[in-house]
Amino acid sequence: MGRPDFRGPRDWKLGTWNCRSLNFDGSDRILSNELRVRGLEVVALQEVCWTGKDHREYGDYTMYWSGGNTRELGTAFIVLGEMSKRVIGWWPVNDRMCRLRIKGRFFNLSIINVHSPHMGSDADDKDAFYELLDREYRKCPKHDVKIVIGDLNAQVGQEEEFRPVIGRFSAHQQTNENGLRLIDFATSRNMAIRSTFFQHTSLYKYTWRSPNDTETQIDHVLIDGRHFSDIIDVRTYRGADIDSDHYLVVAKLRQRLSEVNKIRYRRPQRYNLERLKDPEVATQSARELEAALPDEGELAEASLEACW
Known part of the structure; x- marks a missing residue:
């Protein structure tokens, strides 16, 4: 009945990947292997194309998915290794959004996985998406570290007028219409689009390759301003392959996480x-x-x- 064992600050990796379907045989095994060799512990997935809402353990990883009635879209979290024991909450929302909560020492983490409508979508659909995102954000406990991560289909520029919500190192010079919506949301919730704050070559900034082979940065990582410094790097990993036109995006976090497997109930x-x-x-x-x-x-x- 010893005291809960909490480790000091450590670095861990949170990712996002639009995988463009996990509906082929062995897809989840291939995915977990790609993530494991790169040291990922939690990854937000988009377009998994699974139906329904559920979670399931597969050996040393757990899948939490939120899909619709058809094999289109669908968001999910894959949680690997010991991090599975730190999951304290899971909320499927719809085929474009879900939320995960992880146990920390001083602050728990609320992570919202999102897949925004693309640039050509109806304005009403975009409005509805951000209204839903705002509602889900407000459901996160006040003192949690709050992260929004996923395929935002938004190009964010380097305009000074939008700082400090955006950084100086976006892959683009100018913000497009979807990017303005993202900045508006981030501003209203005192968040920073952390994926624009780190100086990398364009090779490690671009997140999507279009059919004509042009590349752009449309997948992003946001964090609430109070915990801005918890994210110490964001970059893409091009070597990871699951037959998708998106690259794996990885955020490195430095935090104190609880060893929940060692926590025991202590009778008062x-x-x-x-x-x-x-x-x-x-x-x-x-x-x-x-x-x-x-x-x-x-x-x-x-x-x-x-x-x-």
Whole structure:
């Protein structure tokens, strides 16, 4: 019945990947192998093309998916290794959105996996998507580290007027219409589009290859401003292959995570209050309590931090 064992800060990898279907034989095994060799622990997936909403354990990884009635779209999380034991909540929303909660030491993490409508979609569909995203964001506990990650179908530029919501190292110079919607959402929720803050070559910024072989950055990682510095890098990994036109995007985080597999229930200490009815016991307890408390002079001289 020892105390919960919490490790100090450590780096871990959170990814996002539009995999363009996991509907072929062995797809989940191929996917998990690609992620495992790169040290990924949690990955948000888009276009898995699975129906329904469920979760299932497969050996050393767990899949949580949120699909529709047909084998189109569909979002999911794959959680690998020991990180599976830190999952404390899972909420399927629809085929474009789902949410996962992970146990931390000081702050838990709420991660929203999203797949935004593309540029040519109806404005009403885009409005409905961001209204739903805002509702899901507001459901996240107040003190959680809040991350929005996925295929946002949005090009974000380098315009100074949008800083500090965006950084100086986006792959693009100008923000497109979908990018403006993303910036509006991030601004309203005091978030930063962290995928635009790290200086890499274009090779490690572009996230999608179009049919005519032009490349763009449309998959992003956002984090709430209070925990801005928790993400220490974002880049793409081109070697990962699951027959998709999107590249794997990886965010490296530095946080304190709980070793939840070592946490045990500790029964609260029970006190025999009946003994306080004995005058001698009550007097002795009062003396011990008085001796343990600092006097008024010590409190007056102590700093607020020391008193706390």
